[in-house]
Amino acid sequence: MKLQLPYLDQMLDLEIPDGNILAVIEPNETKGDGRSASGLISEAVAKPLDSPSLEAFLEGAERLLVIVNDATRPTPTAAVLDALGDQLEAGKARFIVATGAHRAPTEAEYRQILGVHYKRFRDRIGAHDSRDRTNLLDLGRTRNGTPILLNRAVLEADRVVVTGSVEPHYFAGYTGGRKAFLPGVAGFDTVEANHKLALDPRARALALQDNPVSQDMDDALRLLRFRVFSIMTVLDKHQALAACYAGDIRSSFSAAVKKANEIFSVKLPAKADIVISLARHPMDIDLYQSQKAIDNAALALADGGILILVASCRDGVGDRAYIELLGSSSGPADALNRIKEGYRLGYHKAAKIAEVASRASMRAISELDETTLKKAFIAKRTSLQEAFAEALAEKGGQARVTVLLDGTVTVPLIE
Secondary structure, three states: EEEEEOOOOOEEEOOOOOHHHHEOOOOOOOOOOOHHHHHHHHHHHHOOEEEOOOOHHHHOOOOOEEEOOOOOOOOOOHHHHHHHHHEEEEEEEHHEEHHHHHHOOOOHHHHHOOOHHHHHHEEEEEEEEOOOHHHEEEEEOOOOOOOEEEEHHHHHOOEEEEEEEEOOOOEEEEEOOHHHHHOEEEHHHHHHHHHHHOOOOOOOOOOOOOOOOHHHHHHHHHHOOOOEEEEEEOOOOOOEEEEEEEEEEEHHHHHHHHHHHHHHHEEEOOOOOEEEEEEEOOOOOHHHHHHHHHHHHHHEEEEEEEEEEOOOOOOOOOHHHHHHHHHHHHHHHHHHHHHHOOOOOOHHHHHHHHHHHHOOOEEHHHOOOHHHHHHHOOEEOOOOHHHHHHHHHHHOOOEEEEEEOOOOOOOOEEO
């Protein structure tokens, strides 16, 4: 079988003997009904779930705030704004980018997020800063003891419109919905306490009810005192809009989760000896985001197997705390022990990488240098085909191979 995997502005060739292929997987196809993205969004907004119409929701609004995702998410924010037209003018809408603990968007990223609407709303948009303590208000604590500190601008609004995309998340269960508030516009201490819960084995992809990370997010919603209108999108494997649900934030999120599960959960007959996992744009921005392609690939990989990550990491490693922790450890076991002794934000990422490294060998095709990758227990390779040939030689001619063509969002389920 011959494959081509997108990498930056090129395609990487990969040829795998047919006899070795266990599976080549990506999100499932979803059948559309011919409606455009604008049509899907407009219909969802016109028929909201468990909520008044958007027009009724906005009536009398004086301090309307719209929360949008940052550039690390493929959310079609511009398409949502296209469909809304001038409705947001009713409350003289202001916008905030839900960066969580990420950096603020660059000029180019603002344009990527908002498209043609950036010029229209340029003087009314800002980015959340989780470290600006003067701009945070304390709402209390969750059942897990996490302090809920949220951006003052959000809490001072009388109406909030939340936009987002729903897909599996390796420790929150799913993105979207309540994630706009936590971690989206939460303080650093809140994000750190919440992400520490990712070390719990119940914090995993597709899990919501017993997941302590997800519990925190649900508890944060219960502390809000303003009205929320949610617009949740679900993308297909081509990153085109597959579905949209609007209205009550819980109802729209639940409907989107069901659809996302149909698309992104893929059954496999068995685990493979070699797994090749691609982090597609925009999730290839850095190792922090691309790690999700490692975590999902690990679900399809047998113990002692070889994982080959294809991720440009064009913007580096992201938050450096996790990479420095890994790089200063003698090995995966040492890293995991140190994380248990003292947690810092980002260490959940180190833990997930170390857990995979403790049972598998990892290699990567990436723009990151050899030294940086080595800190994460990953060996750098410059040719995908050569990296695969090397892995096949190590595992033997009968090795089973699985390829994840969209590794950051494809969740393998072993039958």
